[in-house]
Amino acid sequence: MRAGVPRVLWIPAVLALALVLLPVAGLVVRTDLARLPRLIAAPAALRALELSLTTAAMSTVACVLLGVPLAVVLARTRVRGVRVLRAVVLLPLVLPPVVGGLALLYLLGRNGFLGYVLDVTAGVRVPFTTAAVVIAQTFVAMPFLVVSLEGALRGGGDSYERVAATLGARPWTVFRRVTVPLLLPALGSGVVLSFARALGEFGATITFAGSLEGVTRTLPLEVYAQSQADVDSAIALSLLLIVVAVLVIAIARPRALEGAYASGGGGR
Amino acid sequence: MRAGVPRVLWIPAVLALALVLLPVAGLVVRTDLARLPRLIAAPAALRALELSLTTAAMSTVACVLLGVPLAVVLARTRVRGVRVLRAVVLLPLVLPPVVGGLALLYLLGRNGFLGYVLDVTAGVRVPFTTAAVVIAQTFVAMPFLVVSLEGALRGGGDSYERVAATLGARPWTVFRRVTVPLLLPALGSGVVLSFARALGEFGATITFAGSLEGVTRTLPLEVYAQSQADVDSAIALSLLLIVVAVLVIAIARPRALEGAYASGGGGR
Amino acid sequence: GDRGVPLNVFAAASLAESFGALGRRFEQDNSDVDVRLNLAGSATLAQQIVEGAPADVFASANESTMETVVAAGRAARPAVFATNSLTIVVPAGNPRDVRSLADLTGAGLTVVVCAPEVPCGTATEQVERSAGAELTPASEEQDVKAVLNKVVAGEADAGLVYVTDATAAAGKVDSVAITEAAAAVNSYPIAAVEGSAQAEAARRFVDFVLGSAGREELGRAGFGTP
Amino acid sequence: MNAVHAELVLRQGDFRLDVAFDIPAGSVLAILGPNGSGKSTVLGCLAGLLSPDRGSIVVDGRALTDVHRRVLVPPEARKVGLLAQDPLLFPHLSVLDNVAFAPRSLGASRAVARERAVRWLSEVDAEDLAGRRPAQLSGGQAQRVAVARALAGDPGLLLLDEPLAALDVDAAPAIRGLLRRVLRSPGAAPAAVLVTHDPLDALSLADQVVVLAEGRIVEQGATRDVLSAPRTPFTARIAGVNLVGGIATAGGLRTEGGEVISGLPADDVVVGEPAVAVFAPAAVAVYPAGAAVTGSPRNAAKATVATVAPHGDLVRLHTGGDGQWAAGLTADLTPAAVAELALEPGSEVRLVVKTTMVRVHPVRSAG
């Protein structure tokens, strides 16, 4: 049995749902459903969709690989200055995406500090490539993962990690076998947030990676382009994006990320 | 004493920090710092900043008032279909903001379903008002709060809520005195995420609320307007946005949202 | 000025600077009016006006978006107040020695242009066609500022932007005139919005833009005159 | 009328609980049983935290759970107080606010609730911990606070899961005494269910005992009957004591037959009230019937051996009834002693029990 939810909470909850649902419903109503299949099946749209899904998936992986360690470091170390670092992580959250894209361009572009080094030493040029899309999305989406994980880490406390240490587990083992598994529900949320943010990324991508069909033009870019010429087809594409995203998240979200573990033995 | 953090984690963590910090640092380096004070002190910039801070604060409050109940309902009820609702909440996350703005316009515009009703019955017109900015920001930012809270709620389990019920606390009391206080660390993260998202909101705002100076032109919109004429001043304004956001978040974030409670008595 | 009735001018974002100046000058002459600019992409503005936005004046960056507003019955008799045409921009000093559109077709040159869906992209296609040059751009940007930014950042070796954009970025980029630019002159129409509460002031503002003051400010930004 | 009537069937994985019991109004039921036998599960059902697969729970005529009729009153509306096996103090509240939680929830003002909390905290000898957070308590301190929290709600049905676990030798009897006072306060006493591994708790606190094994009731009845004549090996291992009822006196107890047994009265014995003398079979020494009692032991009485049977490595003797208090007792002896005294059914003997081996406990008038 679960704890009951206060009835009054249903009022704001339904309001909140309405705020989310009604506009989208309005959008659907306004859509010319007859044209929909043709619009969606357009090759450009499908290629954009495919690109969006692959890049968002890749940047979500990058977010997890980089963001989980960062969250753990931020939540579990007591070095002075961690408070400042915590604020630093928020930078990409606040930066207007276009400016974020510019910042990446200034760093990784041909004339950028790192970009120049890469170009000269390895002949690698990042902008205008699919890799640039992934980088832009990761830059923008990672803070969502880090911040939500950090909250969960600090909320959960570290008693199990301490138990693991007394059992001889070195920090890496503790991380792998205790911290991460116990973090799974929060990680699930964080992955959803960063995947969604990456999938919807527009400003930083266009600024840093450009927009070339099949290479860097993700679905949001395609939507924007369409919206300049034909709003209806832009809306249709957005609906496609929504449906795909919700399907991906609802289906692919591993069950393991769903459940919580009841608190330790005996406390029924 | 805290559990140790595995050394290897520092590598990805530092990489992640670099990904966040270096571009911003690059931006700062490229900025014409001499012009900065004049750009930032421009009346238009200051008004935009003020507007941004007030609207973001208001929409964060709205996010909390609506989002916390929704998260609790989603995490704690076992009605069939909750899984679907959970996916629905993600819609604004994925919707390209411009399309989100269109959706709001279609709903609350003069020709929109709800907008028409409001106009006729109460003479209220929402779009192009400061209220519209708040609505757009709330629409876009709330899912971040909901998703991160929901993860924390499910991760934490409900044993304390059950204890509270056996002590005679009705669901509302349980919510107020147990659920919310235990949720504070996650709520802290959620508030930061939604405040940051609201502060950086651009696409939905410009579409739904327009970009009227002093009324709806928030700082990101001002950055956009500036960027049409002069990218440098746009970047300078972005830096202003960043500094203000980080200050607000680092200072205003209540201490209460920081700490975690060690697990119950006796388990040292 | 803060006093006076608000006059909502919905103007394409590329007009930000000129219309900012024009608005201030108009307020000086008409102290009863407070000009409020709503700056966004032309398509967005048109969408807002069609959806009943409280616009008084609409200045679009292309004629097709104005047509959608006219078709929706929210504007009548638009007049062209400025023109714009494409130019090549290259990083300052023109390191790759670009002289004409044809030079951009060569291999090894990173060129960015506007996407065909947006007005500057349509113009680019027309220019290409009339010059008989086929560009293979590294990117088809969503708006002209994105093209400009790429060149300013040195990421692209050349880009096609409007003369006004090149003017605004003078010093950071050099522009190379396109002889075929005349094939795709972009017209900026302006109209008072139907049903405006400030119909009279709106008409005055439209006249002001079409008049000598407008010509002066717009000319300063590099716009052509119709 | 029964205060509580419960019939519960519940599956949890391989485990199946299937029990039915009554608790008469105002009385206390002790649940004994090995680990994993379902004791906490029963409490969970009574508290409304677990929903049985079949069955019903009726308290004071009100159905709290009735699977058939789809009744499941939520925990907060049951007027139960649950002291779970894990203290689970609210980590974000001070000790004082933890204890004040129930009164507050039941509508008391902040001041009144705190005042009650302070009173309960001082009852469990923890008033100096009032300002602490649970994370700053030791295990036993947390347990005491949890007891205070469960009692502070003035529940109509009190559910106690090993309330004396983790307590030290001074705290345990003090809390036991507190629970006695609460459970026997005239008029206002709640019905209660007590889970324990200690027969002394059952004896001093409960009227009725239920012994569970693997989810089933294997023994049930008045505490004294069950503990003095255990029918299952498990009960025998935890109990198997001699119990003699009577009225408490200053230095012991007077039986119905007017004999006096001297013993050490527990703290809460009231002279003149019903009481029971408790001593282990191992404490009973056996002498030939004619031997003179010259030593320190105060209690000596004639009896007739009824049965003699091996009991592990020892021999267990039961005495037959001849009216004296020594009738119906059990004594454990070594085989050597039995042989030397040539004890067999029918032997006349004299039983001797040292005063210091006899504890006198109050009993409920109902018991």
Place this chain on the structure above:
Amino acid sequence: MNAVHAELVLRQGDFRLDVAFDIPAGSVLAILGPNGSGKSTVLGCLAGLLSPDRGSIVVDGRALTDVHRRVLVPPEARKVGLLAQDPLLFPHLSVLDNVAFAPRSLGASRAVARERAVRWLSEVDAEDLAGRRPAQLSGGQAQRVAVARALAGDPGLLLLDEPLAALDVDAAPAIRGLLRRVLRSPGAAPAAVLVTHDPLDALSLADQVVVLAEGRIVEQGATRDVLSAPRTPFTARIAGVNLVGGIATAGGLRTEGGEVISGLPADDVVVGEPAVAVFAPAAVAVYPAGAAVTGSPRNAAKATVATVAPHGDLVRLHTGGDGQWAAGLTADLTPAAVAELALEPGSEVRLVVKTTMVRVHPVRSAG
């Protein structure tokens, strides 16, 4: 050489811990003390979970903590095994994987670790729980699994915080026996610190005892000395038993003087090994020196009363030394008995103790 040397000063709020003790190699230290006296805090320091404000901990010559020299070896590098007061089983791992956690962490392969886990689970009689999640265990089952988990790491220093809490009457002696086997396995026995409220645990498991009160050591020494001659009221309340050492025999124990005490041997007594006979002062009956022993009690010996002193409502008698086992014992009597027998220092008496009241426990040869 001492296996463990610890000097600890630590403030936690108002509480101040200030202790110093040694544990000789391969021996077991029991920590007794009231709730909140700092027992768990000491274990926390030893495990490396708490860092003292001052002091040091040296195990086998290696400084694990040394505040002065800024040494603080992290818990995982200490080779300690901590069974904390709260089982804190990993909620996401099965019971088997919980127990396999320590071997895995120490580098064993998955298969080997699981095999060891199964062995330890069967040692605590929980092998059928292997596949469960901790949330599916009862309180006592969780405690048993926690014991297995702490032991499975084969620690060099084992820290046990109330290991027998929550266990039923069958499980408690079984786990006590298991701990005895582990703590006395020849050669491989870890040093150990045991926190308990039960003197029997201390007696049967520990060589040394430390009694804490309010963060300070108030009593310290060999288990038998401390428990048989408590010098503080608290120790007296938990202990205060008679202990007679010797060599275990089939039915009891032979003292160094060659006398035989008959008693009930505990499960793990090995005939011919050192053992101790334990009985309560309350179980000692006192007869005039000349009285004939005709009854069932097997143990009787002459002694001289050394002191007679009130002890609560009773009178406590100490006997003087004349070589027999009855020398140096304590007996609790009622004032009435003392008066009747006219007992006073110098009285010659005969002490009688029933076999069934005497438990024989093995002791460590070191003790």
